[in-house]
Amino acid sequence: MISELELTPLESLSQDTASEQPYEELVKELEQIVRKLESGDITLNQSMDLFSRGIALTKECQRQLDVIEKKITILIENPDGSVSEKPWAEAGGTEA
Amino acid sequence: MTEQQPVTVSWLNRYVATLLERDPFLSTVRVRGELSNCKLYTSGHLYFMLKDEQASVSCVMFRREAAKLRFRPVDGTRVILTARATLYDRDGKFQLYVSEMAADGIGDLFLAFEQLKQRLAAEGLFDEKHKKPLPVLPARIGVVTSPSGAVIRDIINVLGRRYPQFSLQLYPVPVQGEGAGGKIATAIRRLNERKEVDVMIVGRGGGSIEDLWAFNEEVVARAVYESEIPVISAVGHETDFTICDFVADRRAPTPSAAAELAMPVRSDLEDALRMQRNRLVHALRNRARIAEERLNRLTQNRIFREPYLLIEKRQADLDRIRERQQQALEKRLTSARSNMQLLTGKLDSLSPLKVLSRGYGLVTDPLNGRPLTTVTRIRTGEQVRVFLSDGNLDCTVNQITARSDNS
Numbered sequence: 213m214i215s216e217l218e219l220t221p222l223e224s225l226s227q228d229t230a231s232e233q234p235y236e237e238l239v240k241e242l243e244q245i246v247r248k249l250e251s252g253d254i255t256l257n258q259s260m261d262l263f264s265r266g267i268a269l270t271k272e273c274q275r276q277l278d279v280i281e282k283k284i285t286i287l288i289e290n291p292d293g294s295v296s297e298k299p300w301a302e303a304g305g306t307e308a
Numbered sequence: 309m310t311e312q313q314p315v316t317v318s319w320l321n322r323y324v325a326t327l328l329e330r331d332p333f334l335s336t337v338r339v340r341g342e343l344s345n346c347k348l349y350t351s352g353h354l355y356f357m358l359k360d361e362q363a364s365v366s367c368v369m370f371r372r373e374a375a376k377l378r379f380r381p382v383d384g385t386r387v388i389l390t391a392r393a394t395l396y397d398r399d400g401k402f403q404l405y406v407s408e409m410a411a412d413g414i415g416d417l418f419l420a421f422e423q424l425k426q427r428l429a430a431e432g433l434f435d436e437k438h439k440k441p442l443p444v445l446p447a448r449i450g451v452v453t454s455p456s457g458a459v460i461r462d463i464i465n466v467l468g469r470r471y472p473q474f475s476l477q478l479y480p481v482p483v484q485g486e487g488a489g490g491k492i493a494t495a496i497r498r499l500n501e502r503k504e505v506d507v508m509i510v511g512r513g514g515g516s517i518e519d520l521w522a523f524n525e526e527v528v529a530r531a532v533y534e535s536e537i538p539v540i541s542a543v544g545h546e547t548d549f550t551i552c553d554f555v556a557d558r559r560a561p562t563p564s565a566a567a568e569l570a571m572p573v574r575s576d577l578e579d580a581l582r583m584q585r586n587r588l589v590h591a592l593r594n595r596a597r598i599a600e601e602r603l604n605r606l607t608q609n610r611i612f613r614e615p616y617l618l619i620e621k622r623q624a625d626l627d628r629i630r631e632r633q634q635q636a637l638e639k640r641l642t643s644a645r646s647n648m649q650l651l652t653g654k655l656d657s658l659s660p661l662k663v664l665s666r667g668y669g670l671v672t673d674p675l676n677g678r679p680l681t682t683v684t685r686i687r688t689g690e691q692v693r694v695f696l697s698d699g700n701l702d703c704t705v706n707q708i709t710a711r712s713d714n715s
Contacts, residue, residue, distance in 0.1 A: 235445035235577075242584050249591035252598065259595040266588045273581050277574065280447055283475040284464065286455065287498070295498060300478060 235276055242269045318397070325395040334393040339365075339404070340412055343385045348374070354381060358389060358404065367391065369406040377409060379420035386412040417517050421524055424551060428526070433533045439557045440538045442569060443506045445577070448475045449570050450505030450537065452495040455480035459513050459542070459563045466567035471574045477505055482522075483512035489525030496531040496539070508535070509566045510552060511542030520544050523552040532556055542566035664697040671695075683710050 245266040249259060286300035315323075328334050341358035348354050352371030357364045367389070381387075388411075391404035411419045428434065449467070453459045460478060467474040479495040482488045492510065499508055510532065512523070522528065523543045532539050532555040541556035542563045553559040560566035611618060656662065664670065671680040672693050680686060686705055694701040 234443060236443070239444070239580075246584055246587045246591065249588060249595065252595060254595075256595060256599045259592055263588055263592045267585070270581055270585050270588070273577075276445060276447075277577060277581075280445075280471070280473050280475055282473045283448075284478070285476070286478045286480060295502075297477070 232276070233272075235273065238269050238273050238276075242266060242273070245269070317400075321395060321397045321400050324400075325397055328393050328395055331393075337391055337393055337404075339389045339391060341365075341387065341389070343381055343387060344383050346381050346383055348381075354406075356381065358387075365404055366401065367404040367406050369409065373407050373409075378416045379411060380423055381409065385419070388412045415517065417521060417524075421517070421551070424524065424526060424529075425554065428529055428551065428555070433529060434554045438533070442538050442540070442558060445572060446506035446570060448477060448505045450499045450508035451476060451478045452481055452492060452499070452508060452510040453478075453512055453563075454483045457513060459511055462563045463509060463567045466564045467571050470568070471571050473574075474571055484515070484519050484522055488522035489528050492522055493525075493527040493531035496528075496535055500535050500537055503537075505537060507538045507540065507570050509540045509542055509560075509563070509570060510556070511540075511560075511563055511566060512544070513563075514545040514548065520548060520550050523550040525551070528552050529555045540566045540569050661697060664695065669694045669696050669701075683708050 245262050248254065249262050249266065254262070284300045285297045287295050287297055289295055339358060341360050341364075344357045344359055344364070346354065346356040352374060354369040354374045356367050356369075358367050359365075379385075387409050389404065389406050390408035391406040394403055394405055395401070396403055410416055432438065451460060451463060453463075455478060464476065467476065477499075479499055481491045481495050483492070496508070496510065499505055510523075512520070520543055523541075529551045532541070532552055538557040539555075540558045540560055541550070541553045542560040542565065543550045543552055546561040549559075558569055560569055606612075660670065672678060672695070673680045673685060674691050674693065677693075680692065686692065686708065688705050688708055690705050692703050692705060694703055
């Protein structure tokens, strides 16, 4: 029954963006959990476990949506060949 | 009349060579024909024959001019040459020194495009299975294009409408002209080195085949192919296709379409999340309700409401068992009794006393006291004892008569 669903520990849904699961994978797992829960083919205990995992996933998805901050930058090639990043005004204006 | 003095070969060749050099038509002649026997030497000089149906002429294009060719000269290619006709002094060979070569019938650039496209396709650079999927929610989008112009402006506008908090990193490049291809390739590689974007858009606005040419260059194709960051190509208008478009992981017909491919609509994602959350809650609620109903159904059972019924039932069972046990016992007793009577009756009828009471006597052998069953065992004059039912007689045998079977 539940064994075919690989549950990664909730601790892995941390704030560490380096090990962040891609959004599409979170959504896929969430859909699996919802379908499992709706099928009713599980014990009450398992339902509650799945529910909290599902809620944790929705929270992580929301966090990923919220964490993106409005930012537009331009990369400038320096005379020595290196590249620096500078903020960039929109609508066709280039920084000097 | 004097004969012409014989001339030397050197003189003759020089004479003809000079004739050719002085002829204005032959110093810059344009010739149309088909390439054959093309040989490109390591020196960079190109040697070939130019032919038509009936004739051919030997040609050479030196390195300086050959390097400017935009397409590869291969046998069978139809061309128009600009050349200088010469005679090589040493061997009198007539040759064309070619300064320009243009594709005949179709443009140079188109020919070059076709050649490169075939070559890269054969190498597998356009293969579907090499293409990567685009991330659903990129934290940062890279753009390789001109910093001025409509392209970057359109991309920023569309991104802003779909996801107001989007993050973008622009790597500005020239999108046409000398060296543009190299700069575009460098930009793609640098974005890969920095690893700060999850997807990139590479493109420019519309234009002629010459204008778009940078995106047909091999360096750009290779940079796109090797990019680990997914590349969306948006070059020119809907109907323009460049090599960059074929190699990219996705092709967009316009910069706005590229922005749509790159970034999702935030409210769509949040609506979907909300729906999943609702489904979770409803599903759990349902599951709990089912469990509760089941519990109720069970506790409604008579056993829970009237538990003593269980005991009463057990007691009734016990009584029934006892009764049956009793009955079984009595039955056995009765049958044992009747059996006994039967046996007693039989025994009685078999009793010798009964026989004696009917008038029979038991005669015994005087020697051993055992019953006398045959006349051969006794002689006349011997004594025998006869038992009757109420006593016995001591008798003497007077006469013995054996009974034969015939009497």
